[in-house]
Amino acid sequence: MKIAKYITLVLFSAFLLAQDGAILPGQKSAIQSLSTAAGFSSADLNTYLVQNYGQTLGGLSRTQGASVIKEFQTGSASKPVAAKQEADLAVASILETGMKKRFHFRDGSVRDGEILSIENETVAIKTSSGTFNIPSDQFLSETAEIKNKKGELFKGVVLGETAEEYIIRTSFGDAVVQKKDIQSMKRYHGGILDRRSEERRKFYQSEAQLISVFMDPTAFPLTGNTFYVSGLSIGYGLTDRFMITTKFGSDFNNDLNLHPRMRFYHRKSAEKEVAATWGVGIHRKYPSKSVIGKYSHAINIKRAGKTTPLNEVDGLTLDSVAFEDNGRRLYAEAFLVFSSRRVNPTGRGKIGWSLGAKVSNAFVGRNDIINEVTAGGDSISWSESPKYSVPFRTWLSLEYDLRKDLKFVGSAWVDNGYKTLSFGDTFDDYTDNFALDSPGGEVSMIDFDFGILYAVNESFRVGLHFQQPYIDFYWEFFEF
Amino acid sequence: MNKFLFSILLGCAVLAAQPGTNIQAVRAIRLQNLKQDYTGSTIRFIVPGSTSVMGVLKDVTDKNFIISHNGSPAVYSHKEINYIFIDPGFTGKLMAFGVGLLGGAAGYMAVIIARENANASWKGVVSSLGLALGGRIGFKTFYKPIKVDISGKTRE
Numbered sequence: 001m002k003i004a005k006y007i008t009l010v011l012f013s014a015f016l017l018a019q020d021g022a023i024l025p026g027q028k029s030a031i032q033s034l035s036t037a038a039g040f041s042s043a044d045l046n047t048y049l050v051q052n053y054g055q056t057l058g059g060l061s062r063t064q065g066a067s068v069i070k071e072f073q074t075g076s077a078s079k080p081v082a083a084k085q086e087a088d089l090a091v092a093s094i095l096e097t098g099m100k101k102r103f104h105f106r107d108g109s110v111r112d113g114e115i116l117s118i119e120n121e122t123v124a125i126k127t128s129s130g131t132f133n134i135p136s137d138q139f140l141s142e143t144a145e146i147k148n149k150k151g152e153l154f155k156g157v158v159l160g161e162t163a164e165e166y167i168i169r170t171s172f173g174d175a176v177v178q179k180k181d182i183q184s185m186k187r188y189h190g191g192i193l194d195r196r197s198e199e200r201r202k203f204y205q206s207e208a209q210l211i212s213v214f215m216d217p218t219a220f221p222l223t224g225n226t227f228y229v230s231g232l233s234i235g236y237g238l239t240d241r242f243m244i245t246t247k248f249g250s251d252f253n254n255d256l257n258l259h260p261r262m263r264f265y266h267r268k269s270a271e272k273e274v275a276a277t278w279g280v281g282i283h284r285k286y287p288s289k290s291v292i293g294k295y296s297h298a299i300n301i302k303r304a305g306k307t308t309p310l311n312e313v314d315g316l317t318l319d320s321v322a323f324e325d326n327g328r329r330l331y332a333e334a335f336l337v338f339s340s341r342r343v344n345p346t347g348r349g350k351i352g353w354s355l356g357a358k359v360s361n362a363f364v365g366r367n368d369i370i371n372e373v374t375a376g377g378d379s380i381s382w383s384e385s386p387k388y389s390v391p392f393r394t395w396l397s398l399e400y401d402l403r404k405d406l407k408f409v410g411s412a413w414v415d416n417g418y419k420t421l422s423f424g425d426t427f428d429d430y431t432d433n434f435a436l437d438s439p440g441g442e443v444s445m446i447d448f449d450f451g452i453l454y455a456v457n458e459s460f461r462v463g464l465h466f467q468q469p470y471i472d473f474y475w476e477f478f479e480f
Numbered sequence: 481m482n483k484f485l486f487s488i489l490l491g492c493a494v495l496a497a498q499p500g501t502n503i504q505a506v507r508a509i510r511l512q513n514l515k516q517d518y519t520g521s522t523i524r525f526i527v528p529g530s531t532s533v534m535g536v537l538k539d540v541t542d543k544n545f546i547i548s549h550n551g552s553p554a555v556y557s558h559k560e561i562n563y564i565f566i567d568p569g570f571t572g573k574l575m576a577f578g579v580g581l582l583g584g585a586a587g588y589m590a591v592i593i594a595r596e597n598a599n600a601s602w603k604g605v606v607s608s609l610g611l612a613l614g615g616r617i618g619f620k621t622f623y624k625p626i627k628v629d630i631s632g633k634t635r636e
Contacts, residue, residue, distance in 0.1 A: 120488075165629075167506055174505040178513065265575055267568070269626045276575050338579045340621045355582050355614065387592045394586040414589045445593045
């Protein structure tokens with residue numbers, strides 16, 4: 001069993017690593033032959049890749065490689081023109097007194113500062129390290145390509161940036177693009193894509209937009225026409241405010257289930273987004289043993305006048321407590337969650353929180369799913385304690401963008417059915433039926449967890465934290 | 481020498497003209513965005529003289545806002561207005577109250593779990609604290625006006 005567990009872990013790790021490794025040799029040769037067919041010389045190809053991906057051919061990732069191949073195949077890759085490149089690399093076309101931002105220079109240096117004056121083509125710029133007089137032809141132009149959610153593409157010089165908008169001077173006039181409407185953005189300094197400095201130091205939002213933190217939903221559903229697959233469930237965003245998921249492990253065990261979620265309140269500005277969402281879950285034939293397992297600490301076993309919770313009694317299995325060996329019934333749960341996300345004042349992504357509560361019908365008719373006595377004559381009964389009157393869970397979760405591709409996530413909860421499980425037990429539980437429904441673990445009804453979530457590429461995310469399920473992974477395929 | 485001075489002056493004039501041109505173009509686009517995003521919503525703005533005006537936005541023209549006050553239209557020049565506020569409505573208040581209720585429920589649940597025989601005082605105090613804290617967070621989050629910039633400013 002242990003060997004099988006290690007093999008699975010190694011395979012899983014290899015699978016995760018394989019998600020966005022270095023470009024494959026086959027991709028390299030395909031790009032070379034396609035670019036030659038398109039009339040690109042080797043130098044043209046390198047210039048094109050550096051301009052558009054910030055990398056030479058050898059430095060591309062597998063995903064980028066696929067994207068380049070697609071561009072050549074569709075004919076959207078155009079040969080870099082020397083004159084145009086020279087123009088792009090030339091001076092910033094617009095420099096004004098009072099302009100305050102991050103300036104990039106031809107020698108590769110970068111300075112945060114404010115232009116104090118412009119005289120005889122010499123720009124006096126004040127930075128925290130002092131005042132410098134720099135010839136205006138040393139300032140690199142700052143251009144951007146912005147694609148909004150409607151599919152419109154804007155290309156031009158970045159005139160300014162506020163908390164809410166980018167102002168772009170295009171060939172046909174100025175465009176003000178609201179950040180909340182941006183789908184993707186590429187920023188260039190002197191015509192070269194500046195991936196690292198922009199994406200790591202300052203970004204509007206990270207790549208992962210969470211629909212849940214660990215197992216708890218946020219009030220932000222999947223965007224419309226997005227397909228979602230995780231280790232436990234699959235789902236689809238039918239519109240921007242309505243999504244549906246199903247737990248496939250239960251589906252394959254004859255317990256067909258649906259979990260629709262509806263965002264009924266939403267306000268969004270460039271700086272802040274708030275939402276409220278309700279959701280329900282319906283299971284056609286939910287195993288009674290799962291309810292008994294989850295709330296085993298709420299079932300009392302009375303033996304020789306002494307009462308002990310089921311999860312602490314040795315040698316008593318679920319089978320000896322459950323009334324029917326394969327008892328199943330309709331199960332429903334409902335939740336309400338409020339969420340907020342706002343721009344981090346440091347300019348690095350966003351900070352968000354969610355507060356939610358969930359209840360279920362697990363305790364309706366609960367006396368009917370357990371025996372009254374065990375085979376050994378011990379009496380079995382549900383605890384009458386008020387904390388076991390209604391199955392509930394409330395949670396407060398947090399998300400914080402550390403980098404564009406990395407998030408810190410944390411959650412604290414009050415849950416009268418929660419038990420902590422070791423990694424090994426969680427792994428066994430998951431591999432048993434692709435669901436987390438183990439009766440084991442240590443009761444911990446007020447608890448917390450934290451971890452990180454990494455965006456491996458534009459569709460795949462993997463997270464690591466310190467309580468079950470320990471590892472999260474999912475894919476989101478946009479415009480599916 | 482004269483040519484040199486003339487060139488400098490011309491250069492300065494071109495540079496000085498840039499922000500001006502920019503302001504008009506940017507402002508026009510922002511007004512267009514305002515019309516597109518908030519027509520039919522209740523907006524608020526401060527007109528010269530520090531008077532606050534509130535009403536349902538009906539239209540935005542090149543020079544004016546057309547606002548509906550209790551069903552009757554009124555026209556206000558937006559020439560000297562740089563920001564518009566969209567106040568949260570009754571739904572915002574409900575949301576804030578909802579967050580408060582969840583906070584109260586979380587407090588109640590926490591106390592019945594943490595104290596085996598919690599008395600009414602404990603339950604009341606902790607639930608009220610949860611309600612107050614949740615309500616405060618809710619109001620700060622859901623009951624706050626949105627500030628929309630319609631100035632021609634291109635940077636902060």
